[in-house]
Amino acid sequence: MGRSFYWDKTKKNEEENFSLEIGTNLTENLKNVKKMLEDPSDLVIREFNIGTANHRTAIVYIDGIVDSVYIHDHIMEDLKTASKLPDDKQKLFDVIRKEVITVTGIEMGHSLDDVSNAILSGNTVFYLDGVDQVLIMDTIGGESRAINEPQSESLIRGSKEGFVENIRTNTMLIRRYIADSNLRFSTYKVGRRSKKDLVVAYVDGIVNPDMIDEVKRRLETIDIDDAPESGYIEQWIEDSFLSPFPQILNTERPDKASEAMLQGKVVILLDRTPFVLIAPATFGSSLHSPEDYYWRWSLGTLIRMLRYLAAFISVFLPALYIALVSYHPGLIPSDLAFSIAASRDEVPFPPFVEALIMTITMELLREAGLRLPTAIGQTIGIVGGLVIGEAAVSAGIVSPVMVIVVALNAIASFALPSYSIAISFRILQFGLMGAAAVFGLYGIILSYIMINIHIVNLMSFGVPYSTPFAPSFLSDWKDLVLRAPIAMVKKRPVYMQPDDKKFMDKGDRKQ
Numbered sequence: 001m002g003r004s005f006y007w008d009k010t011k012k013n014e015e016e017n018f019s020l021e022i023g024t025n026l027t028e029n030l031k032n033v034k035k036m037l038e039d040p041s042d043l044v045i046r047e048f049n050i051g052t053a054n055h056r057t058a059i060v061y062i063d064g065i066v067d068s069v070y071i072h073d074h075i076m077e078d079l080k081t082a083s084k085l086p087d088d089k090q091k092l093f094d095v096i097r098k099e100v101i102t103v104t105g106i107e108m109g110h111s112l113d114d115v116s117n118a119i120l121s122g123n124t125v126f127y128l129d130g131v132d133q134v135l136i137m138d139t140i141g142g143e144s145r146a147i148n149e150p151q152s153e154s155l156i157r158g159s160k161e162g163f164v165e166n167i168r169t170n171t172m173l174i175r176r177y178i179a180d181s182n183l184r185f186s187t188y189k190v191g192r193r194s195k196k197d198l199v200v201a202y203v204d205g206i207v208n209p210d211m212i213d214e215v216k217r218r219l220e221t222i223d224i225d226d227a228p229e230s231g232y233i234e235q236w237i238e239d240s241f242l243s244p245f246p247q248i249l250n251t252e253r254p255d256k257a258s259e260a261m262l263q264g265k266v267v268i269l270l271d272r273t274p275f276v277l278i279a280p281a282t283f284g285s286s287l288h289s290p291e292d293y294y295w296r297w298s299l300g301t302l303i304r305m306l307r308y309l310a311a312f313i314s315v316f317l318p319a320l321y322i323a324l325v326s327y328h329p330g331l332i333p334s335d336l337a338f339s340i341a342a343s344r345d346e347v348p349f350p351p352f353v354e355a356l357i358m359t360i361t362m363e364l365l366r367e368a369g370l371r372l373p374t375a376i377g378q379t380i381g382i383v384g385g386l387v388i389g390e391a392a393v394s395a396g397i398v399s400p401v402m403v404i405v406v407a408l409n410a411i412a413s414f415a416l417p418s419y420s421i422a423i424s425f426r427i428l429q430f431g432l433m434g435a436a437a438v439f440g441l442y443g444i445i446l447s448y449i450m451i452n453i454h455i456v457n458l459m460s461f462g463v464p465y466s467t468p469f470a471p472s473f474l475s476d477w478k479d480l481v482l483r484a485p486i487a488m489v490k491k492r493p494v495y496m497q498p499d500d501k502k503f504m505d506k507g508d509r510k511q
Contacts, residue, residue, distance in 0.1 A: 011070070015240045020112045026056050033060055036116055043119075046076075049325040051085040055092060056129035060115075074102050075124065075137065079356045091129040096128070096169035097135055105138030117195060120173070130476060140168070147173070150252035150274075152419055157294045162252045167197050167271035170254075173278050174201060174267070177258035182206070188219065190233070194226035195226075197271040198233070207264050208497045214461050215266050215279060230277050237279075238460045245418040245461040249278040249285065280460035282467055282495070283447045283478050287311060289417035292483050300483040306415070313412035314425045318355045319432035320407045324475025325351045327440030332511035343399040352437035354398050358406040359433070362387060366410070467495040 022038035023029055030045055037043055040062075044099045047058040082100045086472060097106060109115055109132055115125050122140035147169065147262050150162035171185055182204040190198045198219070202212060227233055230250060238247045238490050251257055252274050257267045260278045268277040287307050292300040326332070329337050348353060372380060389403045409429070416422040428451065435443030459466035469474035473494040478484035492498045 001081055008136040016167075020113070020399055021302075022110060022112065022132050022134055024130050025198050026058060026127055026134050029127055030058060030060070033115060033119075034114060034347065036112055037119070048079070050079050050082065051092065052089050052299045055085075055089065059124055060117055060119060060127070061124040061139065062122070065142045066124060066139045069353065070103075070141060071124055072494055073141050075126070075139075078102055082094065089128060093128050093131045093133065093135075096126070101126070101135070101137065103137040105140065108124055109134040109136045117189075121195070121197075153251060153253050153256070153289075153417070154157075154293045155289070155294075158291055159255045159459060161254055162209070163254060163257075165272050167199060167269055170269050170274075170276065171199060171201070173254040174258055174261075178203065178256055178261065182329070186216070190219070190222055191224060192228045194228075196227060198227075199238055199269040200271060201261060201267040202265075203261050206262065206492070206498050206500045207266060209501065211264070211266060211280070211461060211496075215268070219268075227270060229273045230268070230275045233268060239461070243454065243458055244424045245283070245455065245458060245465065246286065246418070246424060246466065247281055249418065250275045251421060252276075253290060259293075262503075264496035272373070280463040280496075281459065281465070283455060283465055284468070286421040287385045289418065293486070297483050297485040299445045304481060308415065310412040310415035311421075312424060313362050314409055314422070315428050316432060316444065317405055317409050317412070318359060319436040319447075321402070321435040322351045322355055322433055322445055326437065340399070343401055346396040347399050348396070349398075350437075351402075351480065352433060354402050355406070356387060358389075358392070358398055358402055359409070359429070360438055362406050362410050365404050463495055468493070471495075493494045 020032065023032075026047075030047075033045075034043070042063045043060070044056055044063050045057065045060050050057055057079070058170060079096070082096075085100075086095060088467075093403065095106075109118060109125065114136065118125055119137040122142065123136045123210050124139040126135040144163050144166045147161050147164055149160040153162075161173060163173065175183065184204050186199070186200040188198045189195045200212070200215060200219070208441070215237075215244075222233070222236050224232065225303075234246075234250065235241065236250045240247065240360060241424075249260075255274050257278060263266055266279050268279065271363075272274075287304070289307075292304055295303070324332055325340060329341075332340065349357070355437070362385070365380065365388070369380050371394050380467055387409070389407070392398045393400050393403060413422045413426060417424070431445050434442060434445045437443075441445065446481060452466075455462070455466045456470055458507060464471060467473065468480060475491060476493050476495060479493075490504050491501050492503060494501075
């Protein structure tokens with residue numbers, strides 16, 4: 001049972017009932033369980049007798065969240081076929097715990113609080129009449145989604161395994177990637193009412209101990225009824241909720257999470273969600289993809305440079321169009337300027353309104369495509385964009401150049417590996433468009449300076465968000481915009497201040 005990160009703020013009489021000790025009378029104990037849970041329809045109570053003395057026993061669990069076959073094979077059958085059981089009830093209880101039941105995970109419980117937490121978490125509770133203790137057996141199971149390829153982070157080359165909603169499956173996936181005795185999983189409970197499992201994963205001996213302490217300190221402040229998704233945890237423990245930039249990365253990929261842990265980062269897993277959190281995050285790491293390392297360094301570098309170019313286009317392209325057309329047409333080549341002017345001859349709106357209409361339309365199409373079934377969503381995205389763009393140009397609402405600008409902007413945002421950073425850039429582009437409409441290129445430059453000031457001052461668990469750009473760590477630039485050959489990247493990121501600073505020793509491979 002994990003340590004609890006919640007404060008029980010219920011009424012005093014409720015606290016007293018919730019912490020009642022288990023009695024020796026089986027009938028009263030089962031009655032208390034029913035009363036505490038209000039006897040739900042999926043509560044299973046199976047009473048039976050064991051031994052030559054016909055000792056009364058019972059097992060209690062919630063149907064649907066347990067492995068019923070496992071309960072039958074490793075609890076019921078073991079108890080029914082057990083022989084030479086002692087008549088003394090306390091001795092019988094100890095024999096059952098140590099010798100009879102073959103369940104892998106088994107613990108002792110002493111109060112109704114222990115019983116309720118165990119049952120609602122998918123465990124099975126064993127009662128023996130005359131004994132004021134229970135056995136809590138690990139039988140968590142039920143229907144769950146199979147391991148499939150991540151939908152939000154598809155790769156051409158790389159693992160096709162993705163995290164699922166079962167936290168035990170997710171920890172198993174990480175263990176497959178890191179077969180190290182120093183791999184640590186610290187389990188906690190989060191949510192006053194849901195009491196979901198939360199796991200902090202890291203590699204001891206690599207991660208900086210101060211980083212672990214800071215992550216756990218922030219998790220201890222969580223005080224909510226339920227955390228249905230890891231986004232709740234992310235928003236609670238991030239440094240600045242006013243910043244548009246994600247200060248904690250999320251991923252569905254076990255290979256990405258494992259690689260982050262080997263760099264000295266911390267991974268946070270929450271039960272019932274396939275998205276795990278990686279802390280700390282930096283601006284550079286938001287634009288990295290696991291596939292960068294699966295191809296040769298030259299191809300990985302090219303793809304990463306294209307990704308940085310896509311980030312620039314997704315933020316600045318509409319604003320640059322507005323500024324150049326509205327205030328600085330002299331900076332546009334003459335032939336192109338005449339062509340743009342001719343295409344905008346019958347457009348009734350200024351460039352800012354024109355760009356705003358098309359950008360909002362593209363955002364609506366993007367959201368519609370995400371919410372609809374896959375086949376229909378793709379059709380809406382392609383056909384809707386073509387039809388609306390062509391109709392808008394034919395009606396003289398927007399110019400053909402504006403359609404090209406917005407299309408390039410959308411394509412560039414799709415090229416970013418992290419959906420959360422792509423959303424951040426989409427937010428920034430609207431502010432830059434407004435600045436360009438008012439001040440032209442000067443507004444874009446001022447906005448760019450303000451964005452850089454914000455990034456430099458932003459922190460993620462004590463790590464500057466702009467590192468290793470500023471503060472600058474030249475050794476980390478080998479894996480920033482460029483992706484140096486693997487044999488040349490011998491050290492873990494300096495900004496993480498890991499205990500073990502080297503990926504490999506100098507003599508591991510000849511260069």
